[in-house]
Amino acid sequence: VRVGVDIGGTKTHAVAIDGTGRPVHQVLAGTGSGAAAVLAAAVDTVTRLAEDCGMPTWQFESIGVGIPGTVDVASGRVANAVNLKIDELELGGELSLRLGSPVHVENDVNAAAFGAFRLLSGTLGGDSMAYLNLGTGLAAGLVLHGELWRGARGGAGEIGHIPVDPNGPRCSCGQRGCLETVASGSAIAREWPTGHPRPVQELFQAAAAGKHRAIEVKRRLVRNVASAARLLVLTMDVETVVFGGGISSLGEPLLEAVREVFADWAADSPFLASLDLPGRVAVLPDEFPAAAVGAALVGGTVSEVL
């Protein structure tokens, strides 16, 4: 039994997977803020999983954790996990101590990329994939030759901070008009403010109902999501781009809308048409715990028990 933990801004989600990578037990807990609360939630969920599995935590084959922020996978240290109010934390070491077992730490988008690849590579084919996380922010995780490509300094896939509109809104990173500001949940929050728990669903419904402003906001959003996928294929030539994160909960209607944009572009560009972009996008199945499963499966150095 391998265990993966996805530490998110509001929830911590732990899964136990069997030899085929299928989740056999799952546990949820609230996360809270700061190092102590984050560690407590992770220990709590893994301990409850151990009870469900009928074995002590140190008997798990492996334990992996996905967390937002800058992760040094070799040391298990995480930094700049802003939403969790963590400046720096020896997450791997601290959890290893508490759980009696080595713990591998991975950036959450990278973990989700690896989970998505393991889930979908059989159906989609190829040994390369970009996972495009469309949440409040926008970032990609890259799988090449079937392995995570984390980059020279752990920063691969930060395409959310590529400026695409010189007149766009100021981004949290300090630049202007970053892809993240126009193709993520924050773009919807700015252009289509709503109290709905799933704002993008509400936006698509309003557009389907013929509301002009919603049609316009949706059109821009979809075009920018399509641009992000095009950028990933042109730069990396990954076989597939898989959408995940909050916006991907739209499922097929998102794919259809993005494919319409691709078709428009292909009509003007034989080159783009030759790339077959419509056949190279997919969406993560709703509710599949990709980051937790990926954290359980991903290889690499584990931090030693201190």
Place this chain on the structure above:
Amino acid sequence: VRVGVDIGGTKTHAVAIDGTGRPVHQVLAGTGSGAAAVLAAAVDTVTRLAEDCGMPTWQFESIGVGIPGTVDVASGRVANAVNLKIDELELGGELSLRLGSPVHVENDVNAAAFGAFRLLSGTLGGDSMAYLNLGTGLAAGLVLHGELWRGARGGAGEIGHIPVDPNGPRCSCGQRGCLETVASGSAIAREWPTGHPRPVQELFQAAAAGKHRAIEVKRRLVRNVASAARLLVLTMDVETVVFGGGISSLGEPLLEAVREVFADWAADSPFLASLDLPGRVAVLPDEFPAAAVGAALVGGTVSEVL
């Protein structure tokens, strides 16, 4: 002795390298158009190299060829080499027959990327690099974990066809405002027409002499080249971006101008500042035959003698 041949639009350049990767003999010939002329130029240069080396061509340790267009490295087939007027050619097989030795075929930008990596990785450090070819067109070659990443379908690094300006000029690919139209020799040809044999040198000289139009054209060009480098670092997190191609013949003045743009951006963005972009760009030494050396060195499947 390994041999590499760079088949360009006007010249074919062959080199023989020793065990350290240093060119020991070099031969140049005009290329001509069409399959027959291209094959003749390649055979001619390799045969002359063999004379220089005092051995028959079939005794070379390996022969590699870099050529523009879509290359299938497994079969040695090249397609869409537009400048050479070649629709499709079994380049590897045809050359193997004529030279009595297996011939590996590689896209010329990928070959140059590998040559640049082998030349510079010792000084620059890291096992990842993007080679950004700033010629008439714009494309990148990617080296990850010390190996070429060609992409799932051989199309990695086609960043020249990422649109960056919705109001920009129509690109040869059919899209509008592609990076290639604003950050390459074709941008200079459009915005600063000149009969000078090295237009970018003339542009920089005119800007240095205070000509307003030249200052403006140079400013835009350099900003767009800097954008291309930022895109490569944000997407791939390669350790270094190395500039090559005609524009890179500017050398240090190009690097200085690009670094100024990076510094401006970093002043507004702590995130960009943290990436240390100024320390991660380099320029290929002028006249270093990167594509020919890379073609000689690059691994991978060679097409068998027919």
